[in-house]
Amino acid sequence: DRASQASTHGNLAVAYQALGAHDRALQHYQNHLNIARELRDIQSEARALSNLGNFHCTRGEFVQAAPYYEQYLRLSPELQDMEGEGKVCHNLGYAHYCLGNYEEAVKYYEQDLALAKDLHDKLSQAKAYCNLGLAFKALMDFNKAEECQKYLLSLAQSLNN
Structure with a gap:
């Protein structure tokens, strides 16, 4: 199912990032976000946004990280x-x-x-x-x-x- 696919993309992204395969990690983080949005799964979307922000932050790409964190904060009232x-x-x-x-x-x-x-x-x-x-x-x-x-x-x- 699509929710499992989203979660799997998130897990693969973490693994690829740990292995230093940053392009593949980014692709999987983005896939996680896209599927979460398609499913209108706010919790999964928030996780993907935070992970994308963290991914860019750890690479020193702060300009790229900020919009993901800002999008997360727009969702935060619903997340509780x-x-x-x-x-x-x-x-x-x-x-x-x-x-x-x-x-x-x-x-x-x-x-x-x-x-x-x-x-x-x-x-x-x-x-x-x-x-x-x-x-x-x-x-x-x-x-x-x-x-x-x-x-x-x-x-x-x-x-x-």
Whole structure:
């Protein structure tokens, strides 16, 4: 059935990526996305979008990664997966940070932080504060950068990390 085909394409993409066969991996990630959309399977589509974003991010192709993450976030109200949404916000913030789009990075890191707080996930909060601090530092907003690092330190101490 088509749903199994979509899943298989996703699994093959991961395998080909691990083997360094990037063109074949990309083809299978795209096939996964196309079938998920054909089936109107929002969960599978979101997985494919996140995987495509991650694929491009790991290759340093941040311009190509961002639209996949943005499409995922447009689906997120239907997904009701705050943890997944937080990860995508983190990844999109990272992509923008690497591209020098620090204001955009802050926007997505702040969304990641808000979701981590809603989930009471202290480790994700700490990571978000760390990333926010770096983005604010890049924007030369040293007061906000310091504030973020203080929150990070407090959370790290509470996690004994």
